[in-house]
Amino acid sequence: MRWNELEKECCSIARITSIIGDRWTLLIVRECFLGVTRFDAFEERLGISKRILTERLQKLVENFILVKVPYQQHPLRLEYQLTSKGRELYPILRTMQHWGDKHLSGKAGRPSVVVHSCGRPSDPLVLCSECGEPLDGQHSHAFKGPGGQKNRHLPPLPAGISLKGTVADVKRGRRSAVDS
Structure with missing residues (x-):
């Protein structure tokens, strides 16, 4: 499979990799979370060429991860800000950072520490939305979802399990995300 074919795959991991999966794009998104918004600041902090930076920023804008916002009218100058879709990448980057x-x-320890607004150092924790247990590859199994019928690598969802609601519904107490 070619790099430019990933977005057509019937796999969300392949699709997201087609958008943010190269090293420069991930580092640009990291810099956004660190407060960088302007082209010259990305270029300086990352040591990236203008051409590559332009291409990656354009791809992030096209995929609604970033949005261009004017910060000066005369002459017009734009900065890049994370969209709500882009801000949803924070837990993914934090989980990668933690790993x-x-x-x-190495022996010196972690290069940075993230402190939550509660005032304590914080590491990401990925839990099951239903039972609250940590998610891991030993106790979690992937099956075809409603949009994955073309996925030849996954088995069908077992009988008796139906998808109901969203995680947001679960948080609001409306219903269970998976009823068995």
């Missing part, structure tokens, strides 16, 4: 801190930091 890197744990497995790649």
Whole structure:
């Protein structure tokens, strides 16, 4: 499979990889979360060429991860801000950062510490939306979802399990995300 074919795959991981899966794009998104919004600041902080930066920013705008916002009218100058869709990438980047801190930091320890607004250092924790147990590859299994019928690698959803509602509905107490 070619890099430019990933967005057509019947797999959400392949699709997101087609948008943010290269090193420069992930680093641009990281910089956005660190407060960087202007082209020259991205260029300076990342040491990235103008051509590559322009291409990656354009792709992030086209995919509604970033939006261009004027910060000066005469002459017109634009900055890049995360959209709500872009801000939803924060837990993904934090989880990647935590994995890197744990497995790649070496003897000196983690290169940075994230402190939550509660005033305590915080690490990401991914839990089941139903039972609250940690998600891992040993106790979680993937099946075809409603949009995955063309996915030849996944088995069908077992009988007796139906998708009901969303995680937001679960948080609001409206219903269970999966009824069995």
